[in-house]
Amino acid sequence: MTLDDLRVFVAVCRAGSLSAVARDLACTQSAVSQHVKRLERETGVSLLERQPRGVTPTPAGRLLEAAAAEGIAGLDLALRRLRELVEGESGSVRIATGATTVRHFMAEAVVAFRRRHPDISLEFRTASSSRGCFDALADSELDLAWVTLGAPVRGIEQRAVVDLPWVLAVPADDPLAARPSVDAAQVQDLRLIRLPPDSTSAAQLDASCAESGVRFTFDTSVADWDTALLLAELGLGRAVVPALPGHAVPGTEGPLRLVPVRGLRPLSVGWAVRRWDALTPPARTFADTVTASCHRNAPTLP
Template identity: 35%
Template structure:
């Protein structure tokens, strides 16, 4: 096996035309250079240099290895520059998985911040509904995934979770509803109403059902919608009331009224999931900081 360092010694000798000149350039003694060349010739199984006056010149095998040493030197320099760019955040890629209802309110502004601060970083975005993104994080296909899970959910092997936001649900009522003029509603006041379901099976629906159960009832779903704008449309048409998370409200339909809810206050908890043992690159650090700033602009 040829030693790359000895090939660079050969390249210096070929470029300078003498062992002594190469030794001065490399900071070695002439004896050390000669020893390196002797080992390289044994590795190559061929004579690499021949005497030429007071200096040396390469044999055909010497010229061949010297050319490859130059190419390897350029590639190593490029590799080092690439590593420097990655460490500084000037290049690279960050892969983010997210669910639809945080796309506009959370992901878009955070990615915009990342692109302003690290314009050389490529961002790979992918929706995961209804797929569980945690296996992608665990095996390195994704750097960050946004998920909803209960605050007291058990740990997941190989994953660390960073809290982003407690996303409170709000009551959405038809504009003419008897409770529409109330500033704050108790959740139990909606117990006898027909409901527009706004969540598909999963942790978001679980958060709503758990809050309703704590208030002493199970919602009577008259019409099901797993899309928040459509749910608002059903409410506006008078088909029922609904609970929608703050980050999923977007533009509020003109024919509905949105009110805070308490006793209890339904909440879904949004987390950023990262691989536990993965190094935090500048790109991931900047994206995570941007997500936290957007999710909780007041820092609390």
């Protein structure tokens, strides 16, 4: 049993396909299969079940996958930290983000960090969702991921940075634009632009509505928060979105108005890491810089 065997096995379990992993590794499907077969010989149990489309881990396979993934992540962190210790103040910080993260949550912090640490490179990997950020964090040498906080994820530590109140985005000429706030119950009679359906933010909004006994109606769906804001600004619909740092709430100028929505639990966003105590010094400094910036610019309701 080798480390390569375990890495390939974890990749197969997550991809659900031998051929997909073979393409990623630029090798043959037979070579991938040999890694799995070697593990099965040494453990004495079947680890994968073949399905009409791909493969799934057996109960024994899921057990080995969980242990292997955690061990590999810890080893990768240790090796990365050793390299950083050798390099001193040089090195890099690798961050997984959503499509709008850098613009709304990190712009000020990135500039400040670069001025203070010009020899440390910043590498951003864009993911389409918090789930994608978690997967990227678990599968690579990424240091940090900025996510919408949700249910616990095995092998990942989440830390809230800022709570975002919900606002109703409408064009300046909308009848609701001049209101100081609206109740969630008043919004349920409107037809809204829906946040990305499979996103954590959409799920959190649905859960908060359920807690308040309201149900929103949607007739348009978008891929990210910025698109929802743009469509609302163009008068193509109204959207319930998180109030983002730097946005005036309630808004009083410009073509877009943001009206606080009362009665909904705020959306928590922040950092996800594999282990806080294993972060490199540059990664911890970057996380602290972003956190401080978010606290200074956090949106608040009047």
